[in-house]
Amino acid sequence: EAQVTQNPRYLITVTGKKLTVTCSQNMNHEYMSWYRQDPGLGLRQIYYSMNVEVTDKGDVPEGYKVSRKEKRNFPLILESPSPNQTSLYFCASSLTGTGGFSGNTIYFGEGSWLTVV
């Protein structure tokens, strides 16, 4: 079954304690992306990756890091989480982010609820 898997789904952590949210896709997609979703602000892109070893900042990259060492994995790293990073996070993947792009080829994970206290 084609899917994007995020872990953990729910996490409460403390300020400053490094954490990683993993994302894995089984569709051999080139393009992967992280979003955060906050009330009244919709989905905002944090980072994206066009392919292995290629990552770029989205709209709200501050406080986050990513890596793309393998095609299937795109972890989101919070080196020193702060309360303003409390949010719902979504990982997404698609076959390509450029030519031939189609909305129905974007797959979203189920979301990761992160609370930083």
Place this chain on the structure above:
Amino acid sequence: GESVGLHLPTLSVQEGDNSIINCAYSNSASDYFIWYKQESGKGPQFIIDIRSNMDKRQGQRVTVLLNKTVKHLSLQIAATQPGDSAVYFCAEKFLNTPLVFGKGTRLSVIA
């Protein structure tokens, strides 16, 4: 900067009626638009898309209309059902730049 927005944050409709969700976009160069549905506790799901060289596209019970003159996008849902209750997002794309999502409209269906 360019942004994608929605006219109404919430919309309540009677079951069986038609729903219209609107979206304004500001990047006149955007060449691709998508509507997503997000149910509670789930990630966004693709509903329908339209390219900038079209003004209308129909799917099953849904129609997307694109008015490039006024930079307006709408999603029409025919015979709205309780299962249509969700948050709906429009998104726009320009060439190889990432998708830009609107803030979302919550659709509530009254049985």
